[in-house]
Structures are given as C-alpha cells and as structure tokens.
Amino acid sequence: MIVRAKAVLVALVAAGAMLGLTAPAQADSSGDVVVFSTEVQPLAVYHDPAGCQPLPALAHVLSNLSDQPVRIYANPFCLGPSLVVVQPGYGTHVPGGAGSFSA
Numbered sequence: 001m002i003v004r005a006k007a008v009l010v011a012l013v014a015a016g017a018m019l020g021l022t023a024p025a026q027a028d029s030s031g032d033v034v035v036f037s038t039e040v041q042p043l044a045v046y047h048d049p050a051g052c053q054p055l056p057a058l059a060h061v062l063s064n065l066s067d068q069p070v071r072i073y074a075n076p077f078c079l080g081p082s083l084v085v086v087q088p089g090y091g092t093h094v095p096g097g098a099g100s101f102s103a
Contacts, residue, residue: 028048030068049103052077053101061091062094066103069088072098072100074095074098083095
C-alpha cells in the first residue's frame with residue numbers, strides 16, 4: 001500500500017512539473033499605460049510597456065489601457081510587494097511616494 005501511494009505521489013509531481021514546463025510564458029503588455037501628473041505637464045504615455053517603468057515624480061492618476069494588469073510599487077525598481085494592482089480598462093490615483101510600475 002505504501003509503495004502504491006509513493007508511486008501515485010511521484011506521478012502527480014511529475015505531471016505537475018511537466019505542466020509547469022509547458023505553460024505559456026507571460027506575454028508583454030499590449031496597449032498603453034497613461035499617467036496624469038499636473039495640468040501644466042503633458043500626459044506620460046507608455047506604449048506596450050514591458051518590465052519596470054519609472055513613474056513621473058508628480059504622478060497623480062494612472063490609467064491602464066493595456067491588456068495586462070499593472071502593478072504600482074513604492075520604489076523605482078519594482079521590488080517588494082506592489083501597492084496597487086490596476087486591471088486592464090481601469091485606473092487609480094497613484095499612492096504618494098510611488099516610484100514605478102510594471103505591466
């Protein structure tokens with residue numbers, strides 16, 4: 001009985017590993033992320049953003065017009081947990097002290 005349980009466990013682990021290896025890679029974001037800072041500054045538009053992007057110093061509102069969630073971080077390096085996750089088609093006020101986003 002123990003041998004059979006181990007065989008089932010090994011088969012499940014192997015199947016999970018194979019599924020993990022064949023899963024499609026996360027695609028880069030397609031679309032735009034638009035950041036409003038102030039009335040006297042032009043909008044910052046990020047076309048098809050990939051990786052970590054710095055936010056303007058006075059960022060106030062972020063609109064996610066891309067097809068992937070956008071994560072906002074408190075530092076300029078997209079490290080640690082995100083402060084906010086903005087789903088595609090939504091926007092948010094940028095938290096004070098936010099330094100970057102990733103899509």
